[in-house]
Amino acid sequence: MLQLIDEVFATRQDPDQLQVTRQQIEKLNNIHPAALTELADENGPVIWVLMIPTTSAIMNAFIHKEISEKELLDKTKPGHSYDCIYLCSVTTLPEYRGKGKTRDLCLKAIASIVNNHPIKTLFVWPFTKEGDRLAISLARSCKLALLKRK
Secondary structure (H helix, E strand, O other): OOOHHHHHHHHHOOOOOOOHHHHHHHHHHHOOOOOOEEEOOOOOEEEEEEEEEOHHHOOOOOOOOOOOOOHHHHHHHOOOOOOOOEEEEEEEEEEOOOHHHHHHHHHHHHHHHHOOOOOEEEEEOOHHHHHHHHHHHHHHHHOOOOEEOO
């Protein structure tokens, strides 16, 4: 899974992208338990979803390239009220693609976050056409505005 994430996002080569560490996982869990969600089989994770609930001010700074992805997480503080969700990373092993499981897992995570926060917007920095299509589908299904970083 980590190799696949590296291939798609090239995170090891881009210092502005988020590289998930144990410390960041702890922070994500404190922000919201559904921020980091996975579906696993007997061999480990097969779908991995990272969503960061945050504020509109942080979202706008990110969308307008005033802050990096790392700074987005740094500036998002646990315990605040969030009004948007950053669809940060969705990775699905090839044999699990095209079955609706990724979309379902994302919808469950969004529903969990919406349960606790007045979410109005989903935002994304799409790296693949599949990621872009997923974001559009999720925003429509959840009746959220969709913003994209170019």
